[in-house]
Amino acid sequence: MSEVIYRKVIEAGDHWVHLIRQGQRFRIVDLEGNQAADTLFYDAHDPSERYAADVTIRTQGALYLTTGSVLMSTEGNALLTIIDDTCGRHDTLGGACSRESNTMRYDFDREPMHACRDSFLCGVHGWGHGLGKRDITCNINFFMNVPVTPEGGLTFADGLSAPGRHVEMRAERDVIALISNCPQLNNPCNAYNPTPVEVLIWD
Amino acid sequence: MKPLYERNLVAGGMWSQTVSRGKTLRLTDLEGGANLCALFYNAAEPVERYNMPDTLKGQHTFQLTAGHCLHSDMGRLFASIVRDTAGWHDTVCGCTDARLVREKYGKLTYQEARNDFHRNARDNFLIELGKHGLGKRDLVPNLNFFSKVVSDEAGKLTYITDSSPAGAEIDLRMEMDSLVVLTSCQHPLDPNPVYAPKPIKITVFPTDPIDPVTDLCLNSRSENRRAWQNTRDYYSLRA
Numbered sequence: 001m002s003e004v005i006y007r008k009v010i011e012a013g014d015h016w017v018h019l020i021r022q023g024q025r026f027r028i029v030d031l032e033g034n035q036a037a038d039t040l041f042y043d044a045h046d047p048s049e050r051y052a053a054d055v056t057i058r059t060q061g062a063l064y065l066t067t068g069s070v071l072m073s074t075e076g077n078a079l080l081t082i083i084d085d086t087c088g089r090h091d092t093l094g095g096a097c098s099r100e101s102n103t104m105r106y107d108f109d110r111e112p113m114h115a116c117r118d119s120f121l122c123g124v125h126g127w128g129h130g131l132g133k134r135d136i137t138c139n140i141n142f143f144m145n146v147p148v149t150p151e152g153g154l155t156f157a158d159g160l161s162a163p164g165r166h167v168e169m170r171a172e173r174d175v176i177a178l179i180s181n182c183p184q185l186n187n188p189c190n191a192y193n194p195t196p197v198e199v200l201i202w203d
Numbered sequence: 204m205k206p207l208y209e210r211n212l213v214a215g216g217m218w219s220q221t222v223s224r225g226k227t228l229r230l231t232d233l234e235g236g237a238n239l240c241a242l243f244y245n246a247a248e249p250v251e252r253y254n255m256p257d258t259l260k261g262q263h264t265f266q267l268t269a270g271h272c273l274h275s276d277m278g279r280l281f282a283s284i285v286r287d288t289a290g291w292h293d294t295v296c297g298c299t300d301a302r303l304v305r306e307k308y309g310k311l312t313y314q315e316a317r318n319d320f321h322r323n324a325r326d327n328f329l330i331e332l333g334k335h336g337l338g339k340r341d342l343v344p345n346l347n348f349f350s351k352v353v354s355d356e357a358g359k360l361t362y363i364t365d366s367s368p369a370g371a372e373i374d375l376r377m378e379m380d381s382l383v384v385l386t387s388c389q390h391p392l393d394p395n396p397v398y399a400p401k402p403i404k405i406t407v408f409p410t411d412p413i414d415p416v417t418d419l420c421l422n423s424r425s426e427n428r429r430a431w432q433n434t435r436d437y438y439s440l441r442a
Contacts, residue, residue, distance in 0.1 A: 053255075054297025054344040058391045063295070063358035074342065076302050089358075093265075093295060095256020100278030104261055104430040117276075133250050134340040148354040152266035152291065154259055 006201040010037075012194030013183035015119035017127050018201075019044055020171045025202040026080070027168040028179075030087065030143045032195035034159035036182035037142040038096045038116045041071060041079045044174035047131055049075045053092040053138040063148055065090040065140060071169070074137075079175050084168035087161045091146040093154065096120065096139050097184045106186045119180035127176065141182075142167055143197075144189060156189045208407040212239075214400040215322040217386040219331035221246040222407060224438075228282070228375040228383065229406040232289065232349045235369035237401035238390040239348040240298045240324045243273060243281040244382040247441070249337055251277045255294050255344040261426040265354065267292040270423040272430065273346070273375070279434040280427070281381050283420035286374035289367040291351040296360070298324030298345055299391050308398035321398050327386035335382060348373055350390040362392040376410050376420070378434050 005024075010016045012035070020026045028037050043049040055072040057063060065071070067085045070078045096116035103111050117136060124131035143161040148154050183194050207226065211233075212218050222228050223246075230239060245251035254276035259265060261274050269287040272280045299307075304323040311321040325342070332341055351366035387403045389395070415421055421428045 048339045052297065052344070054295060055300075057360070058296045061360050061392065063354055063360065074339065076300055093256060094260050095254065098276070098278070100276070100433070101254075101257050101261070101274075102278075103433060104257065104274065104278040104426050108429065108432075138254075138256055138344050146260075147356075148265040148358065150353055150355060152264060152353070154263055154265045156260070 002202045004200050005203050007198060009196050009198045010179060010181045011196050012181050013114050013119070014181055015123040016179045016199065017123045018177050020175050020177055020201060022171050022173050024171050025083070025168055026171060026177065027166050027200045028142050029164065029166040029198040029200070030161045031163065031198055033163040033165070034143065034161050034190050035195045035197055036144045036184070036190060037197045038180040038182050039140045039142055040120065040137065040178045042176045042178070043073060043079070044176050047129060047135060047176065049073045049077070050135065050137060051079060051140070056092060063093060065092055071140070078172040080169040080171050082167060083170050087143055087165040087167055089145055089160050090167060091141040091144040092138070094141050094144060094146045094156070096180060097182065102186065110186060113185060114183040116180040116182050120178060123178045123180070156187060159189055204408050206406045206408055210405045212385060212387050212403040212405055214387055214402045217327040217331050218405065219334060219382060219384040221380060222377050222383050223380040224377045225410050226377050227285070227408045227410045228377060229408065230348055230373050230375070231404035231406065232367045232369065232371040232401065233404055234401050235367060235371070236365040237367060237387065237403055238350045238393065239403050240328070240386045240388055241346040241348055242328065242343070242384045244337070244341070245275065246380040246382045249335065249341065249382060251275050252341065252343055253281060253346070258294065261430065262424050265295070266351070267294060270419050272420050272427045274430055275379070278430055279437060280378040280430045282375040282377050284373060285376045285419060286372065289349050289371035289373060291366060292373065293347040293350045293352045293390070294344065296347060296352055296391055298328070299388050300325040303391060304398070307396065311398070322388060324386045324388035327388065328384060331384045347390050352392060360392060362390060362394060364394070378431060
């Protein structure tokens with residue numbers, strides 16, 4: 001068993017940007033259960049190639065992410081593969097919250113509340129390379145359950161996750177991971193209580 | 204009502220124009236079984252763009268039809284679907300790229316086939332975006348008008364062949380001055396092994412005055428009304 005070379009707890013409402021090298025294993029742990037880890041991936045050497053929810057969905061012909069799902073890039077390349085999943089299902093349709101979308105979804109007075117797409121902006125600005133809003137695309141919501149019905153309905157259901165459950169990926173190339181640990185206080189899927197997640201990397 | 208604009212988009216073709224609010228964009232599946240890939244950008248600030256997740260979660264739907272709206276990533280609306288005779292439009296499966304088309308339909312180059320060569324939606328999108336100073340970073344998950352894809356309880360997807368009948372129409376009432384980018388390429392999950400994109404008719408009409416009290420789209424969900432109000436507020440400041 002190789003050694004953990006990196007571990008960090010990301011508090012609710014914080015963002016985190018980190019390089020994961022090809023072949024390394026990357027785990028996210030839902031420490032207290034039913035937290036949403038809003039996650040984007042970029043090719044570390046060319047961030048214009050990035051995670052693509054639509055390419056991932058059409059490649060696997062299925063909506064939910066779990067063990068065996070290959071997280072695909074906009075260019076049709078594998079970025080990471082999910083190799084272990086004690087949660088069972090992760091979402092890539094629901095996107096990230098934003099202050100603007102909070103006014104649409106909940107009410108105009110929710111606009112001041114902290115939101116994932118602000119964290120994503122801080123993350124790409126901090127990473128540099130001239131990245132900005134154009135580089136923020138449809139993300140993965142690890143530990144979120146967004147079931148679709150055969151009739152075409154979409155709901156935010158109670159999470160399948162629980163304290164200590166994790167998802168683990170193998171990087172298929174050098175990638176930059178960007179996580180916004182979701183601060184949403186208007187959504188019952190996290191019991192209105194955002195909590196920390198932990199990230200670990202193995203060589 | 205006399206159209207302001209009529210144009211046929213050839214099978215496998217591409218189109219990008221600014222269509223302003225106060226106009227209605229009608230898209231017609233001329234032969235049936237078409238797929239039309241579409242993206243929307245704020246014509247004045249194209250960093251604001253169509254957002255698949257906000258469109259779906261804002262309306263608690265996986266599919267789009269009359270009564271739904273197309274949401275931007277800034278809490279505003281690009282368009283309202285005020286009429287739809289196709290019944291189901293997909294927005295989660297993305298579009299074809301060069302590799303998918305080559306592997307599914309075989310390679311057919313311009314040198315071999317002249318203008319019948321095999322095109323793909325991603326490259327078509329990038330060509331049209333390039334003409335407006337946009338590129339790869341601006342490409343996001345698109346709409347697939349006229350295509351029906353259903354999910355089972357486990358999330359496995361099935362493409363419904365020929366879901367849209369010949370002559371099916373969708374009317375998009377523009378709520379924002381939008382750069383509309385279209386390409387008539389096959390749906391990526393279309394099981395047809397033959398390269399067979401279909402033509403689309405594009406028609407633009409002036410929009411009739413909106414009655415917010417009775418309007419189908421503004422009253423289908425409170426989320427749509429708030430996004431519509433955000434769009435009005437945006438233009439009240441710009442005007």
